[in-house]
Amino acid sequence: MNMLAQLPASLWNDETAAHLLNRARFGATPAEIESARKKGLVAMVRELVDVRADAGNVPPPAWAKPRNIRAARMAIKAAKERGENFRETARQFRVMEGDEILDLRRWWLERMMNSPAPLLEKMTLFWHGHFATSVQKVKDGYWMWLQNDTLRRNALGNFATLVKAISRDPAMMIYLDLQQNREAHPNENWARELMELFTVGIGNYSEDDIRAAARAFTGYRIDMTTQQFRFARMEQDLGTKKFMGHTGPLNGDNVIDILVRQPACSRFISRKLWRFFVEDEPSQEIVDAIASRIRAHNFEMRPALREIFSSAEFYSDRAMGTQIKSPLQYIVQTSKLLETQLPSPIVVQNAMRQMGQILFAPPNVKGWDGGKDWITTSTLLFRYNFANYLISGDAMLPAGQAARAKPQDAGFRRSVQRRQFAEQIKRDPIDVSKFVPDPLRDKPHQLVELLSGRFFRTRLAEKETNTFVQFLESRKPDTSDATMRELVHLMMSTPKFQLA
Template sequence: MRRRAFRLNIALLNELWNRRIEPPRRYAPPLLIQGGEFLPIAWECDRKPMTAPFAQPAETVQALPEREPDEFRAWAARRSRSIGGWLLLFVGWLGGSVALALDLEDTRHLLDRVAFGPTPARVATLAPLSREEAVDRLLQASAPSPPAPAWARERPFPDRRPLATRSEAERRAWIRTRNQERDERQRALQAGWYRQMLAADAPLVERMTLFWHNHFTSESRKVRSPHLMLRQHQLYRQHALGNYADLLRAVATDPALLIYLDGHRNRKAHPNENFARELLELFTLGEGHYTEDDVRAAARALSGWRLDPVSGVARFNPQQHDAGPKTVLGRTGPWGVEALVAILLEQPRAAEFLVEKLWREFVAPQPDPAEVQRLAHLFRAGGYEIQPLLRALLLSEAFWAPEQRGALVKSPVELIVGTLIRFDLDPPADRRLLAAGRAMGQELLNPPDVRGWRGHTAWIDADRLLARERFLRDVARARTAAAGRGGTPRAEEVPRDLLWPSGVGSAAPALGDPAAPEPGMRVRWVEAILDPRYPLK
């Protein structure tokens, strides 16, 4: 339990008992029941300390905050044996669940991990809530999908048939024009995604869309179709917090992935194992949890899927599918895509693998094996629903542990989006925005390879650290120039609690020797974003 929670609750019980006060200005449920004990928790109340009839005569409420947590727990246990009946009655009268209220540091930590960073509006929304309520608020937030661009209605691949009657010069000009058009549309997709993250009403949906893009990776450089990359992006957004089994089935025949991993070339007579290998190794089970025979059998199960050249939709061709018996992970039968996905999800390792990856994304670089087992069991028992899994992960003790504060390094996208929203800054022009992300090592829709971005300390090699500093200094200069031109002034100082963890945990990577301002003090934001702690979350 957090020490700040040990306040005034016995006084509140007594004052309510005597009908002496009106409801306090700030409400947080007053009791935590844990292991049969009744533990008072946070409640703000501007009343003078009083001797409580539930406490021993000399034991005033004013003395309670000085107790250490273990001592306080023992004290509460002694008190609960004598007043347990009254406390149960009191909790029943409140009619609600009990939970710890957030403080500013908790709010910053939660928003940095799952929502790109705190903004005044988000802090105001979450600050009065408990941890459970805040996590639920973020999980339940929804927003309409952004409208598709007009060109999305066109065919995904240009019709090349008329080129047969063109001259060589005309063909080259046509190809050059099509390539320029494709590149412009690709940049528009990338910039549009940034704008969606900057304006997100459901930031956790955006974070999970980015997570899935880095899990089920595709490179637009190879796919060479903005249409198919847009459809894949829409697929990840649709299933961001949905059902993992549904997402995995959809991914297995996603046109962009079929092109990227050569699945559209996988035919009965000439099987291609690339998609099958990555499906087992990088998407579901991990290295060491399958055999080469499993890869070959899975490739046969995935055979027969082709792309319609006009619509870009994946079509099943039974003539090109290997319908013979195959043995995958000990199961034998005439398996196809649906059956293969079902077999993969039967493996306990499938749930563990995804939990480990989510742990590294949201909690810490090194997963806790016991917690992974617990969460994986919950995930499988819940039918592979993503939202309950995330809820359990974000409410785990490890997520809130002091030693994990600042233990992760923000990705370039998190740094860019978080800086702009945290300080209410106007984004730079699209080309500069995309160039900044690329220089820092993260180009949206173009991960470096099928393993995706490695994350964490891979973001902060020497070149990328310099690119981060250049971006932050450019932001500072642009903001100063805008103010000099008579732009809308914004606060020059911000509460340090919204910038970085108040006490960077033991698991945090070392990025320099920062100053150590006192909690609650305000710092100049230009100095703040150049502090070595700022890239941590």
């Protein structure tokens, strides 16, 4: 049985087109869904996957330039030794770091919202969760942007090439202490996570493999005057190493090549891809089928994704309309459906924290668990409040105690100090006339059917439809914009809207 058999053309319709755009992009408007349906499955998948070669060349934020960190640190140290007010200089440096990470979050969210290559951004987010790295430890916006750029340039390319690039990524090197790895005193953090979380998974390596890999990755350093990777050849361990049945003076790239050739690696990546794009609990059969195709394509992601998005399994009843939207999917997709702009960076940053997915600050090296963990009583309540804020501009509830208790990176510490906070959270109500036609305002059944197609894409149960119709009936003869906005908020304050 071919687990990745293509979806029959007869089953390509508005619902399957919407499903593809929800999962491979950050959602779509009814007009975009209609356009995708008309193009056909093959053409739409090709458009998503076969992006232009220069699509990864995304202009960075204006501030994202390397600086001489060593010189800055030495200047602060010298000021301290001279008895000068070095604390103010250090404070200004921290303020700058906070401004940069806040702006970096804005920059990437706008890419998700407006990129002409949306799958490239979705895959960049996938790899961000896979190679999880947090600014809380890295403490530098440029290094976080640089890693993001590396992920984007390799997002649809070769997996082995990406892993090698990440092994030389300064943010990852700091996060997993790779730059502290010495021949005399090996640091095993990177070597362990490389196997456990990035390539083959638990149970597919030994402690001896970790020790040998740590030796292989000696000599990896960061030039603090340019913020770039450098290889210190004289600090490399050139001795013989035994790693997964291979013996010799192995280096880091040799270790990665050996890991990628392990059957466990393709299965590990295929499971994560299916969980991210399709369903939380993939069967072993589908994992093995995707792993086989990944190996057949020599770990090139583009053809593997093309087969996934074209397969009937991707559009099965188990998959369609069953995935809980991640907080980032929720923020971007909701803004798209409301045909409105993203809120201010401070508001979005707070929303990410409250809902449990902060860009550039995953909870740990495992990344985000996702799935059902996205929804708790507090995060669901915040989603409803956030939807109301997007729709009507009404102030949201303050951060809960749990959210305030979490450690904060520089982006949050800086934003708390801003006196303009009240001004920045102001928001005008949305223009509902963009998707609520005047002739349908006094026709509850027809209006609910129209808006249900926009916000849910799948047919509602009669009870759900009646709830919305009865709301409109109770407001007659009021068909004002305010009433329409209340209806939209009612629709978004449902469990069904949390699913993609």
